[in-house]
Amino acid sequence: MADQKDNIDDFKVQTAKHPNMSSVSLRPHSEHSKDRMSKRLSTESNGTSDGGMGSSTPVEITALEESFRRFAIHGDTRATGKEMHGKNWSKLCKDCGVIDGKNITLTDVDIVFSKVKKKSCRTITFEQFKVALGELARKKYQEKTGEDAEAEVFKLIEGKAPVIAGVTRAVASPTVSRLTDTTKFTGSHKERFDETGRGKGKAGRVDIVDTSGYVSGYKHRGTYEKKVNKPTEGRPM
Secondary structure, three states, X not given: OHHHHHHHHHHHHHHHHOHHHHHOOOOOHHHHHHHHHHHHHHHHHOOOEOOEOXXXXXXXXXHHHHHXXXXXXOOOOOOOOOOEEHHHHHHHHHHOOOOOOXXXXXXXXXXXXXXXXXXXXXXXXXXXXXXXXXHHHHHHOOOOOHHHHHXXXXXXXXXXXXXXXXXXXXXXXXXXXXXXXXXXXXXXXXXHEOOOOOEOHHHHOOOOOOOOOOOOOOOOOOHHHHHHOXXXXXXXX
């Protein structure tokens, strides 16, 4: 009885401080929890979070959209991945096997690109990209329905990335080997290379005049200078 009386006294004190409190109905704690849960679910479904109004939550990117972004930024450092040029669109269709040379050709790909893009734009968005794939899918898989055909084309593209061509390797050819063999050169071409096949430079192209004063073929060239310039250390004065 004493505890109950103390609770009543506390309630009277609270109502005296807050006169409007008595008009508000008290709700159980479980109902407040339900309200918070429903509010969180509604904010997540609307693309907002508890951090503030309008703050976006992470959106999962599909494999098709990821491939679209990879091809969209290929070869362009300023690209954002949200729009794709016609050149990259053609590369995507080629690398992913959409172009088969029979039902789908490069001309068909260019025509569809011009059809789905806006007249004043040179790029297509992801939504226009899917519309273009639908056009090609119905032409590529004529025996299937529209949805099944689109699914088949999407499978060709999902998870793919641009193919980077490697460096072309030089192929050894007997003709090239014969033309680059300096031991078989004749005439003035032979004078441009030494015994090892290394070029002589200007000496192999121009006749350089010898102004040293020696006769051509003289074997003791330079010996006189060595005798004259011999060191005199150790000689008696």
